Amino acid sequence: MRKLIPVTIAVLAGLSAGALAAANQEIHQKGRVFSSENVTLKKGDALTFINDDSIPHNIMSASKGNEFNLGSQAPGAATDVTFKEAGDVQVICAIHPRMKMMVKVTD
Numbered sequence: 536m537r538k539l540i541p542v543t544i545a546v547l548a549g550l551s552a553g554a555l556a557a558a559n560q561e562i563h564q565k566g567r568v569f570s571s572e573n574v575t576l577k578k579g580d581a582l583t584f585i586n587d588d589s590i591p592h593n594i595m596s597a598s599k600g601n602e603f604n605l606g607s608q609a610p611g612a613a614t615d616v617t618f619k620e621a622g623d624v625q626v627i628c629a630i631h632p633r634m635k636m637m638v639k640v641t642d
């Protein structure tokens with residue numbers, strides 16, 4: 536039993552460090568537009584996409600190395616996307632063709 540205490544402290548310290556590191560930039564979708572058209576982040580970082588509309592969106596990218604497709608994202612939902620490769624990533628909504636943004640991923 537006594538050995539559990541240091542382990543518990545280590546786990547709690549790890550969690551708080553993780554929570555600090557997880558302060559992702561947020562992209563909101565409201566009025567069928569993205570809240571930012573251009574975002575820069577580092578390889579391995581994540582963006583949090585939040586749907587503030589009352590309709591679903593379908594965020595996706597076909598940019599090489601960073602392809603993803605969130606499918607139908609319900610109103611109120613928040614989804615993290617991690618960008619794995621450096622480069623320019625065109626992000627679109629598959630439902631609303633005018634919704635576009637660019638994510639610049641640096642090394």
Ligand SMILES: [Cu+2]
Pocket residue numbers: 567591592593628629630631634
């Ligand atoms: Cu949309």
